[in-house]
Amino acid sequence: MQVARLAGAAIRMVGLVPPAETLDLMAGTGTSAPTLMVTYPSYLGQLTRLARERGLGPADFRLRRINVGSEVLSPALAEAAEKTFGAPVHDGYGMTEVTPVAGAICRQRHLHIDAGIGLVEVCDLDTGAPAAPGALGTIVATPFFPYRECMPLFRYDTRDLVRQLPDAPRTCEMANVPATSHILGKADHVLRTQDGPVTPREIIEVLDALPGACWPVRHRADVVDGQLHVEVAASSVPETSDIARHFAKAGLDATVDVVPGEGRELRRYRCDLVENSFASAGRAA
Numbered sequence: 001m002q003v004a005r006l007a008g009a010a011i012r013m014v015g016l017v018p019p020a021e022t023l024d025l026m027a028g029t030g031t032s033a034p035t036l037m038v039t040y041p042s043y044l045g046q047l048t049r050l051a052r053e054r055g056l057g058p059a060d061f062r063l064r065r066i067n068v069g070s071e072v073l074s075p076a077l078a079e080a081a082e083k084t085f086g087a088p089v090h091d092g093y094g095m096t097e098v099t100p101v102a103g104a105i106c107r108q109r110h111l112h113i114d115a116g117i118g119l120v121e122v123c124d125l126d127t128g129a130p131a132a133p134g135a136l137g138t139i140v141a142t143p144f145f146p147y148r149e150c151m152p153l154f155r156y157d158t159r160d161l162v163r164q165l166p167d168a169p170r171t172c173e174m175a176n177v178p179a180t181s182h183i184l185g186k187a188d189h190v191l192r193t194q195d196g197p198v199t200p201r202e203i204i205e206v207l208d209a210l211p212g213a214c215w216p217v218r219h220r221a222d223v224v225d226g227q228l229h230v231e232v233a234a235s236s237v238p239e240t241s242d243i244a245r246h247f248a249k250a251g252l253d254a255t256v257d258v259v260p261g262e263g264r265e266l267r268r269y270r271c272d273l274v275e276n277s278f279a280s281a282g283r284a285a
């Protein structure tokens with residue numbers, strides 16, 4: 001906030017109000033239109049859909065950059081948002097408990113975390129030992145002095161899931177910074193199938209890339225008789241046939257049911273935490 005004030009920039013803390021209200025604030029090319037948006041992937045999905053429904057494109061916005069975090073961002077949604085808003089989407093990683101330990105995603109979709117700020121370990125999902133190359137593990141972080149003076153956490157297990165990368169030199173633009181795979185979801189959401197563990201990212205990347213997908217794709221995933229079973233809300237997918245084939249192309253053996261969205265326990269997203277109380281208070285004023 002203070003930095004923005006010194007730079008003469010304005011910040012609008014919009015929060016998660018109904019997407020139509022946010023889009024009203026974003027649209028326009030005048031000097032009051034925002035140049036940077038920070039939000040969650042699921043909310044970005046809603047905004048992207050709505051912008052397309054209104055027939056809006058890059059010429060209708062002044063955005064130069066979109067930052068997202070706290071949820072899995074799929075390449076399909078990132079590409080759609082970039083085409084719609086005309087600004088690059090940057091996916092970041094951070095967590096209040098281990099601040100300032102934070103990471104950036106490179107073009108090869110690794111997560112790179114600066115080793116000078118804290119000790120970052122990848123602990124095997126099952127054993128807690130250092131994860132071997134290719135294995136799933138969680139990010140365990142210890143901020144270095146002086147940051148831990150105000151956040152005295154040691155070996156904080158974030159439960160954020162990554163895969164340890166092969167033990168080989170990197171060729172990306174951030175090759176000199178330690179790296180893991182992209183965040184794959186939360187450890188508690190891994191599904192143990194007969195073919196091995198399936199992560200939330202694997203499922204979301206398939207669903208988000210379905211033809212005509214309405215982001216965020218409403219679904220739930222489970223293991224039935226050892227196999228991945230996915231229920232997808234009919235309202236999220238206009239083409240309901242062949243979804244299992246899309247999973248198969250991604251290497252996932254899944255059974256799929258298209259279900260009515262209402263009345264079912266489907267996956268909740270950050271965008272579901274809409275702050276209606278703020279919106280109505282604003283209107284009343």
Ligand SMILES: [Zn+2]
Nearest residue numbers: 106108110172
């Ligand atoms: Zn990289």
